[in-house]
Amino acid sequence: MTQFYGPSRKRYIRQQKQTHGRHPFGVFPAHYPREILWAMNVLPVEIWDPPLEVSHANAHLQPYICSVVKLGLELILQGQCDDLDGFLFPHTCDSIQNLASIVYDYLDIKKPCYFFYHPKAPYRSSSRQYYLEQLQTLASRLEKQLGPLDLSELKQRVQQGERLAYVLRELYTLRARGELCASNTEFYRVIRQGEYLHPDDFLPILEGFLADRKGQADRLCPIILSGILPNPQEILHLLDNLEARVAEDDLLNCSRRLLQPPVAREDPFEALAENYFAMPPCTTKDSPLMERVGFLLQKAAHTDARGVIFCMVKFCEPEFFDLPQMVEELKEKGLASLVVDSELNQGLSGQLATRVEAFLEMIR
Amino acid sequence: MTFFKELRFNFMKDLGGPALMSISRKGRKRRHRAPNPHFGPALKSATRLKEIMTRHYFLSRYTEGAKPVAWVTSGAPVELLRAFDFYTIYPENHGALCGAKKLGPELCAVAEEHGYHRDLCSYARIDLGHYFSGKSPAGRLPKPDLLFASNNICQTVVYWYRALAHYWDIPLILFDTPYNFEEINDSDVSYMVQQFEEMIPVLEQVSGQPFKYRNFQEVVRIARDTSLAWGEVLATMKARPAPMSIFDAFVHLAPIVSLRGLPVALEYYQTLLKELKERVDRGTGALKDERKRLMWDNIAIWYKVRDLADLFAEQGMNFVTATYTNAWTETIRYLDDQRPMESMARVYSLVILNNNLNHRLKLMERLINEFEVDGLVIHSARSCKPYSVGQYDMKRLLMERLGVLSVIIEADITDFRVYSEEQTRTRLEAFFEAIDA
Numbered sequence: 001m002t003q004f005y006g007p008s009r010k011r012y013i014r015q016q017k018q019t020h021g022r023h024p025f026g027v028f029p030a031h032y033p034r035e036i037l038w039a040m041n042v043l044p045v046e047i048w049d050p051p052l053e054v055s056h057a058n059a060h061l062q063p064y065i066c067s068v069v070k071l072g073l074e075l076i077l078q079g080q081c082d083d084l085d086g087f088l089f090p091h092t093c094d095s096i097q098n099l100a101s102i103v104y105d106y107l108d109i110k111k112p113c114y115f116f117y118h119p120k121a122p123y124r125s126s127s128r129q130y131y132l133e134q135l136q137t138l139a140s141r142l143e144k145q146l147g148p149l150d151l152s153e154l155k156q157r158v159q160q161g162e163r164l165a166y167v168l169r170e171l172y173t174l175r176a177r178g179e180l181c182a183s184n185t186e187f188y189r190v191i192r193q194g195e196y197l198h199p200d201d202f203l204p205i206l207e208g209f210l211a212d213r214k215g216q217a218d219r220l221c222p223i224i225l226s227g228i229l230p231n232p233q234e235i236l237h238l239l240d241n242l243e244a245r246v247a248e249d250d251l252l253n254c255s256r257r258l259l260q261p262p263v264a265r266e267d268p269f270e271a272l273a274e275n276y277f278a279m280p281p282c283t284t285k286d287s288p289l290m291e292r293v294g295f296l297l298q299k300a301a302h303t304d305a306r307g308v309i310f311c312m313v314k315f316c317e318p319e320f321f322d323l324p325q326m327v328e329e330l331k332e333k334g335l336a337s338l339v340v341d342s343e344l345n346q347g348l349s350g351q352l353a354t355r356v357e358a359f360l361e362m363i364r
Numbered sequence: 365m366t367f368f369k370e371l372r373f374n375f376m377k378d379l380g381g382p383a384l385m386s387i388s389r390k391g392r393k394r395r396h397r398a399p400n401p402h403f404g405p406a407l408k409s410a411t412r413l414k415e416i417m418t419r420h421y422f423l424s425r426y427t428e429g430a431k432p433v434a435w436v437t438s439g440a441p442v443e444l445l446r447a448f449d450f451y452t453i454y455p456e457n458h459g460a461l462c463g464a465k466k467l468g469p470e471l472c473a474v475a476e477e478h479g480y481h482r483d484l485c486s487y488a489r490i491d492l493g494h495y496f497s498g499k500s501p502a503g504r505l506p507k508p509d510l511l512f513a514s515n516n517i518c519q520t521v522v523y524w525y526r527a528l529a530h531y532w533d534i535p536l537i538l539f540d541t542p543y544n545f546e547e548i549n550d551s552d553v554s555y556m557v558q559q560f561e562e563m564i565p566v567l568e569q570v571s572g573q574p575f576k577y578r579n580f581q582e583v584v585r586i587a588r589d590t591s592l593a594w595g596e597v598l599a600t601m602k603a604r605p606a607p608m609s610i611f612d613a614f615v616h617l618a619p620i621v622s623l624r625g626l627p628v629a630l631e632y633y634q635t636l637l638k639e640l641k642e643r644v645d646r647g648t649g650a651l652k653d654e655r656k657r658l659m660w661d662n663i664a665i666w667y668k669v670r671d672l673a674d675l676f677a678e679q680g681m682n683f684v685t686a687t688y689t690n691a692w693t694e695t696i697r698y699l700d701d702q703r704p705m706e707s708m709a710r711v712y713s714l715v716i717l718n719n720n721l722n723h724r725l726k727l728m729e730r731l732i733n734e735f736e737v738d739g740l741v742i743h744s745a746r747s748c749k750p751y752s753v754g755q756y757d758m759k760r761l762l763m764e765r766l767g768v769l770s771v772i773i774e775a776d777i778t779d780f781r782v783y784s785e786e787q788t789r790t791r792l793e794a795f796f797e798a799i800d801a
C-alpha cells in the first residue's frame with residue numbers, strides 16, 4: 001500500500017531542496033504552466049486545503065471569504081511557508097486576485113511573488129496570442145531570479161507533463177469502466193500527491209498504482225463528483241462505506257486540469273498553449289455553461305452514472321453561479337444531483353451524511 | 365428593426381414621453397419629509413437628473429424592434445456600443461435603484477428560489493430575480509439583443525452575464541481586462557485592442573449597422589468630456605464647506621454610469637457643475653455646519669443612503685470624497701479620440717478595481733490629502749469581493765501612514781437582510797467619539 005504514497009509535504013520539500021537544489025514555490029489555485037516551473041528547477045507546491053485552524057487570517061479577510069483563500073493566507077501567516085522560495089498566484093477568481101495583492105503589497109513576506117493571468121473565455125484568436133505572451137513573460141520574470149531557461153529542458157518537461165496526463169487519463173478511464181481496484185479515498189489520496197510531488201517522483205508512483213490496481217473492481221453505484229476539490233475528505237470515506245464509486249469527476253483540482261491528448265508542436269510554448277486551450281471547461285476560465293453541461297453528460301454517459309454530487313466550498317462564486325443552471329440542465333437529461341455545501345476541513349455533518357445516503361438510495 | 369416601431373420610439377422620445385412625464389409630474393402627490401435642519405439647501409439640478417433618468421427607463425420600453433438593446437456592466441467600454449446606436453441598460457444601476465427602493469431582498473429571494481445562493485452578489489441576484497419575475501421599480505426593462513460585460517470591475521459580472529446569456533440565448537461579448545498585479549504592459553494593451561477589433565463584426569451583426577469610425581471618435585470625445593466634467597463636479601467638494609456630499613454624488617452618478625457617451629450626460633454635468641460652483645462662491649455647503657470631512661470606501665449601502673446622510677449630518681460630518689464615485693473619472697486622462705482603441709484599453713483596464721491594492725492605497729492617500737479628510741468610513745460589502753478583500757489591511761496602513769481614523773461597516777449594497785442596524789450604530793458611535801476626541 002504505502003509504496004503509492006510519497007513523504008509528507010514538509011519533509012519532501014526539504015529533501016528536494018537538499019538533494020536536487022530545487023526551489024519550492026507555493027502555488028495558489030488553479031491553472032498555471034507547471035512545466036515552465038519544472039524546467040527552471042522549481043518545485044510547485046499547490047496550496048488548496050492545508051489542514052489548519054484559521055485564526056490569523058481573520059484579521060485580514062472578511063467572514064464571507066472562502067476557506068481556500070483563508071487557509072492559504074493562514075499557512076503564510078503561521079510561518080509555515082518559510083521553506084518556500086517564492087509564490088505564484090494564477091488569476092483564478094476575485095478573492096485569489098485580491099489575496100495575491102494583500103500578500104504582495106501589504107504583507108512584508110520578503111519572498112518573490114509571481115502572477116499569471118490566463119485569458120477568459122469565450123476564446124478568440126487574441127486569447128491564444130495573449131496566453132502565449134503570458135507564458136513567455138512568466139518565464140522571463142522567473143529567469144531574473146533563477147537564471148536562464150533551457151528550452152530543451154522545457155521541451156522535455158512538456159513531454160513529461162503529457163506523459164503524466166496520459167497515465168492519469170488511463171487511471172480515469174479504468175476507474176470509469178470499473179476496472180480499477182481502488183477505493184475513492186485511496187484514488188484521490190494518490191492522485192492529489194501531484195499537487196506537490198515533482199513529476200520525476202510522481203510519475204513512477206502513478207505508473208505503479210496503475211499497474212498494481214488494474215483489474216475488475218466490485219460493482220458499485222457509479223456517481224460523478226463536481227466542484228473545486230474532494231473536501232471534506234469524509235465524503236470519500238462515506239461513499240466508500242455506502243458502496244458508491246466515484247466513476248468520474250469534474251473537480252477543479254483534478255480532472256478539470258487534466259491535459260487532453262496532445263497535438264505535436266515543435267515549440268514548447270506553443271505546445272503549452274495548445275494543451276491549455278484543449279483542457280476541459282471550467283468556471284474559473286469562464287467556459288460557457290453548455291460546454292460544462294456537455295462535459296458532465298459525456299462523463300455520465302460513459303460511466304452509467306446516474307447522479308452528480310456537487311462538492312461546493314462556501315462562498316465560492318464561480319461555482320455557485322453555474323450551479324442552478326447545471327442542476328436544471330442535468331435534471332432535464334435525467335441526471336440527479338446533490339449539492340454538498342461546506343467549509344474545507346470541517347468534516348461532514350450528520351445532516352449532510354444523511355443527505356448523501358438518501359441521494360444514493362434514490363439513484364441506485 | 366421595423367419602421368413602425370422606430371417611428372413609435374421617436375414619437376415617444378420627442379413628444380409622447382415628455383407629455384406623459386409632465387402629466388405624471390403634475391398628478392403625483394409629493395411626499396413631504398420634514399427637512400433635516402443640518403442640511404444646506406438642496407441641489408436644484410436634482411430635478412433635472414430625475415427627469416433624465418426617468419425618461420431613460422421610460423423610453424427603454426419602446427426600444428423593442430426600434431433600436432438594438434444591450435445590457436452593459438458599469439465598467440464596460442460603452443463608447444463602442446454607442447457608435448452602433450445601442451440603447452443601453454445598466455443592470456447595476458437598476459440594482460442600485462431597487463436597493464434604494466428597498467426591493468433588494470424581495471428580488472433576491474426570487475433568484476434564491478431558482479437556486480441562486482444567498483451569498484452571491486446581490487446586484488446579480490436582483491437582476492436574476494427581475495429576469496424570473498419581471499418586477500422592477502422602473503416598470504419594465506427591455507429584453508436585450510446583446511450582453512456586454514467587462515471583468516475590469518469583477519469576475520462576478522461575467523458569471524452573472526453568462527447566466528443571462530444562457531437563459532435568453534443571446535450573444536455575450538466579454539471585454540477581458542488582465543488584472544494589473546503590477547504595471548500594465550504593451551502585451552496587455554495589445555490584447556485589449558485586438559479584442560475591440562474582434563468585437564466590431566459581432567456588433568455590426570447584432571445592430572445591423574456598419575461601424576462608423578468618425579461617429580465612434582465623436583462618442584469618445586463626448587465620453588471623455590463627460591467624465592472630465594464629472595471629475596470637476598467631484599473636485600468642487602475640495603471647497604470648505606463642500607457644496608455637496610458623497611451621498612448626493614451617489615445619486616448624481618447615474619448619468620456617468622448609464623448615459624456616458626451621450627450629449628445629455630455631458631449637458632447635465634455642465635449644469636450641475638455651474639450650480640456647484642455658484643454654491644462654492646456663495647459659501648453654501650451640503651451641511652450647514654461642516655465640522656469634519658470624511659471619505660467613503662466602496663459602493664453605497666443603497667437602502668441606507670438617506671439614513672446615513674441624516675446620521676452623519678447630525679454630527680456635522682460630511683463625506684467629501686469616495687473611491688467609488690471617483691472611479692468614473694480617475695483614468696479618463698488617458699482617453700484620446702485620435703487613438704481611441706488603445707487609449708480606451710488603458711482607461712478601462714486601469715480603473716481602481718482592476719488595479720492592485722497598492723495602487724488603491726496610494727489613491728486613497730492622495731484623496732485624503734487633497735480633500736483634507738479627517739476620517740474614513742469603509743463599507744465591507746458582502747456582494748463585492750474585489751472591493752472588499754484587502755480593506756482590513758488598508759484601514760491599518762492608512763492609520764499607520766496618515767493617522768487617519770476609520771471604521772468598518774459590515775453590510776451589503778442592496779440586501780438589507782445582512783445589515784445589522786444595532787452593530788452599525790455601535791461602531792459609528794465609537795467612531796464619532798474617537799474622531800471628536
